[in-house]
Amino acid sequence: MTDTSTSMSVSAAPKSPEKIARLKARYRAERRFRFYGRAAIAIAAGILIFLLSSIVYNSIPAFTQNFVELDIELAQDVIDPNFSNDAEIIYAADWQGLIKTSLRREFPEVNSRADKRELYDLVSSGAGDWVRDFVLDNPQAIGSMVRLAVPTSDDIDLLIKGLIDRNLPESDRLVSNKELGWLDHYTAQGRVHTQFAWVLFTSGDSREPEMAGLSGAFVGSLLTILVTLAVSFPIGVMAAIYLEELAPKNRITGIIEVNINNLAAVPSIVFGLLGLAVFISFFQMPRSAPLVGGLVLSLMTLPTIIIATRASLASIPPSIREAALGVGASRLQVIFHHVLPLAMPGILTGTIIGLAQAAGETAPLLMIGMMAFIVDTPTDITSKATVLPAQIYMWANNPERAFLPKTSAAIVVLLLFLLSVNATAIYFRKKFEKRW
Amino acid sequence: MFNSKLITGALAAIAMTSAAQARDQIEIVGSSTVFPFATTVAEQFGRTSKFKTPVIESTGSGGGMKLFCAGIGLEHPDITNASRRIKEKEFKKCQANGIDLSEVVIGFDGIVLANAKGAPQLKLTLEQIYLATAKKVPDPNKPCQSDWCEPVKNPYQKWSDIDASLPAKKIEILGPPPTSGTRDAFQELAMSGGSKAYPHMSALKKTDKSMWKKLTRTVRDDGAWIDAGENDNLMVSKLVANPDAVGVFGYSFLDQNSDKIKGAIVNGTQPTFDNIAGGKYKISRSLFFYIKHAHVGTVPGIQEFVAEFTSEKAFGEEGYLVPKGLIPLPSTDRATQRNNSSSLTKLAL
Structure with missing residues (x-):
């Protein structure tokens, strides 16, 4: 009886207490929902920040490296006894021997075999390479005495960085008291200094942490991704255009569609097994090659590219197609002159997301031999190579302590690599984006 | 867009030519326990010899044997590492594929x-x-x-x-x-x-x-x-x-x-x-590696690599593998292993 009058008065008259309570409850619900949303984002961001900061924090020691200056006599009879000036002979000289001589001259009191071994462990077992490179650049220095900075061994490096505690009892420390004494001798003369670890970017893999770098894995990743792009992009885009624009909608295309969607969900290791059986066993392609890696990864990326391309083609309004057809364009002209350029930003985004996924993949590469110890930097798509994620995995498994920061540093490099790939994607999307 | 066929064709052509090419790099597979030692030797070998650094995959002892015994030919590995001795079944498979092999014990773990x-x-x-x-x-x-x-x-x-x-x-x-x-x-x-x-x-x-x-x-x-x-x-x-x-x-x-x-x-x-x-x-336990005889001489550097591995400066008491955690054999056993491996003594179970 009074229903109508009250409902009429809602807007004008003061609200009844129940209504105010209901309204408040609705506002509360909205606030709660906002809070949940923020909490979800905060948790996600917190985990990401924790993960990233711990990786970055752990990686910091790997970006610097300690060098010790040794007085090295570039003895003619060791380097080039016959004055041949032949680079090959000079290359093969006993460079590590020169380092050992220098250390013995510095500490003549070291006599026993065991002590000498410990003394030689002060510097990297690859330190000779630094002397060699210096002499190859400065051949006139042969015969003279030079003071050269060479890398310390991994344990000494960790000690200087404070990652090995020098106050521990000697039995628990990886560096002995004698080694500490020798190191302090150089430190006191200001002959030990820290530099940026260029090695991390310029050299290939090594079993000595102070010599190990990412250049081989980086080039391997790049070559693999290029092969993936060259194979999966054209095939994926063509397939998607045909399915979306030209194919008749019937049972067969339906089945193909379902299968493509299923393929996107297949575990990547399966593609590795397929690659092993088809490319390596049947086509006799080489193991551990970026060519095979790229082919396997493109199998994995294809469904992603097809799905993304189809989605972005479908999002182009039909009015554009109709207008083009209306002015007399053929189906092909409609697609290549109008629809495809407009769909390009979406296609590129999908492709790059697929490639980024492929760049971080290890499981399928395990099967085709790309998880391997490879020192030389690959030069083409058929030479032996590994990739960044595989390198990270292998370093994480090495027993030497110094590989722990190296592993984190490699993760940082991989993340930066992926970040720059994604940034390129965003750049292209913005560049080609058209609004209508 | 239309060059997809071209690209795949080119890739296939590259693959064919490379498969036909001879291999100038030793391929090693096998145990993850031997991996740190084998890689150290490989790196040293690559640095001090005129040969390329061998490529080493860590596949596990069993996985390595499977690849190693699959056959003779450049697509198969030359050496496999193992953290246990070759099993009779694996040996028979090797023999069935015509593979003669030598066993080298490198040390203890x-x-x-x-x-x-x-x-x-x-x-x-x-x-x-x-x-x-x-x-x-x-x-x-x-x-x-x-x-x-x-x-x-x-x-x-x-x-x-x-x-x-x-x-x-x-x-x-x-x-x-x-x-x-x-x-x-x-x-x-x-x-x-x-x-x-x-x-x-x-x-x-x-x-x-x-x-x-x-x-x-x-x-x-x-x-x-x-x-x-x-x-x-x-x-x-x-x-x-x-x-x-x-x-x-x-x-x-x-x-x-x-x-x-x-x-x-x-x-x-x-x-x-x-x-x-x-x-x-x-x-x-002992750690091993096995050499495929048919590849010695075909792939350059196998004998030199084995010689480097079994040299005193590598697996000896003061060798560079010791700081990596290898526990060396007694000196008489080392000499035996060195001789067996340099003469490629055929393994018989």
């Missing part, structure tokens, strides 16, 4: 049980290790008959249940997964070895070997043994975080982390370099 530095020092016997890890153990509540003890589900929950001298802590062992050669060796040396304390088990070995294997080498699955994955660095940090846990891994990880963890004394012997080298420490 100890398997240690370790816990956090701050935790109490464990003193175990092989028998106690067997009782702590086996799925079925002789019934402790029923006295053994003259030649048989009834195997029951492992009842030991705390170390002190096994022996009052051990800590009253829950048994919590982090060990390698079944795919690992370290696991195989642990089962064989520590578990089967520990079961020798029971005469009826040794008798069973003679009468029913498969039953004996099943009883002594099945690891318990009630949560006391945890498969902790192949990453031993991760295991070390888990041990530091949990002082009650005991980890099972290779000696080199104990050596590298001596400030964080300590090895259990087994049968009265510390897991030290000297004790493992001298054969006093009981849970140690």
